[in-house]
Amino acid sequence: MANGDRTVVIAGAGSIGCYAGGCLALAGRRVILLARPRIEAALRQGGLRISDLEGRDRLVKPGALGITVDPAAALPEADVILVTVKSGATQEMAALIKAHARPDAVVISLQNGVDNADRLRAGLGPRTVLAGMVPFNVVQSPDGELPLRVHRASDGKVMIEDGDAGLVRLLAVEGFAVEAHADMKAVLWGKLLMNLNNALVALSGLPLATELADRRWRLILAGQIDEALRAMKASGIEPARIAGLRPALLPKVLRLPDWLFRLLARRMLAIDPQARSSMWDDLQRGRPTEIGELQGAVLGLAERAGTPAPLLKRVTALARVAEAARLGSPGLAPEQVAPPGGSRSA
Structure with a gap:
């Protein structure tokens, strides 16, 4: 046909x-x-x-x-x-x-x-x-x-x-x-690693490019990805490359100083200045989010594998609170999501 x-x-x-x-x-x-x-x-x-x-x-x-x-x-x-x-x-x-x-x-x-x-x-x-x-x-x-x-x-x-x-x-x-x-399984798990940022955009209310340009938010994303990679490794899952990077390198790149990140991660930052995440849009419209299919999928994997995931749990809990409140994005600061000295590692 x-x-x-x-x-x-x-x-x-x-x-x-x-x-x-x-x-x-x-x-x-x-x-x-x-x-x-x-x-x-x-x-x-x-x-x-x-x-x-x-x-x-x-x-x-x-x-x-x-x-x-x-x-x-x-x-x-x-x-x-x-x-x-x-x-x-x-x-x-x-x-x-x-x-x-x-x-x-x-x-x-x-x-x-x-x-x-x-x-x-x-x-x-x-x-x-x-x-x-x-x-x-x-x-x-x-x-x-x-x-x-x-x-x-x-x-x-x-x-x-x-x-x-x-x-x-x-x-x-x-x-x-x-x-x-x-190998769509590898592709989907690789995409999920970056989709862990959807909740951070939703919780912050910031445009995606603005949020990713701030190392404080990238540290939280890097910490979530570390937890996800541990769970995937323990489960025998090998995620595909993200934005040309091997998944193991992604947390290291995210933790770079802002000026160096902007220099090396141009592909990741090639985003319209006003773009946000679908989870942010869900909060703004008072709809259920996909937190259970994103952070929740990794939490389930971590639980079965016996690997710790405290930061993912924290982000999930905050997203659930915002979802239940039906007041849009709570506009949190990074310190409200992962207090200094907590599970966010620099």
């Missing part, structure tokens, strides 16, 4: 889903966005504006893609389903796909965390389910702004599990680079 004849359904058209779907539609792919009512209404009124770090700024007109809130309308049309819901909604989405999608539709998880593809497989039975990873950050415009804008605020290639070369040809389009990878 030619690329133009295959229909891609974005199952969970939030920031990442709208960005992926918009790029695909601009490249002539047949796309249906399965969205929440707020997103559907905005897209029908003003279309979808797609911009990125490289300076592209493109408009997808409302008629250029399918938009619906009804799984029964979208999923039966799918040849490929890109699952972009938050981790907490994975099982619900699996049930919807099982109920409405054709058995031959290929399902790809483009979600945070390390086990969402496995959750989808558990719910879908003998269907083709592939793991995937999105390395970049996407920022969504404020409620009420038209057209709805999704802006890719950092770079990187989307990785999908190897097995079908046609999928890469279908999905790799301008603004949305895609390649296959033979």
Whole structure:
């Protein structure tokens, strides 16, 4: 089947889903966005504006893609389903796909965390389910702004599990680079190491570039990564490289003085100045966060491996408090997250 004849359904058209779907539609792919009512209404009124770090700024007109809130309308049309819901909604989405999608539709998880593809497989039975990873950050415009804008605020290639070369040809389009990878387990655990910073951005309320430029915050991230690497080593997990670095080197680079970090970590700092994390956005909107799938995944691994993880526990607890308060980011200082002399090591 030619690329133009295959229909891609974005199952969970939030920031990442709208960005992926918009790029695909601009490249002539047949796309249906399965969205929440707020997103559907905005897209029908003003279309979808797609911009990125490289300076592209493109408009997808409302008629250029399918938009619906009804799984029964979208999923039966799918040849490929890109699952972009938050981790907490994975099982619900699996049930919807099982109920409405054709058995031959290929399902790809483009979600945070390390086990969402496995959750989808558990719910879908003998269907083709592939793991995937999105390395970049996407920022969504404020409620009420038209057209709805999704802006890719950092770079990187989307990785999908190897097995079908046609999928890469279908999905790799301008603004949305895609390649296959033979070891998605390593890729997902490598991505998780840097995703441990999502909670720090959420707790601080700072833009990602500002937070990473401050060594006090990087020390906390480095401490979390140390704990994660110990748990992974004890469990026989070898994470993939992050931003070109071997994972073991990442804490050392993060602990460098600010001036030297800026010099050596340009790739890591190639981020839009206003970009924040999806967890920050969840706190701002009063939604459940993915702390359980990020820090929580490592804590579970550490518990099973018998390795200590006090800093990860501390960050998780603070995120849970902020989540329960439903008041947005608490705007904490680094000393409130990891007091000097605590588990944060310099």
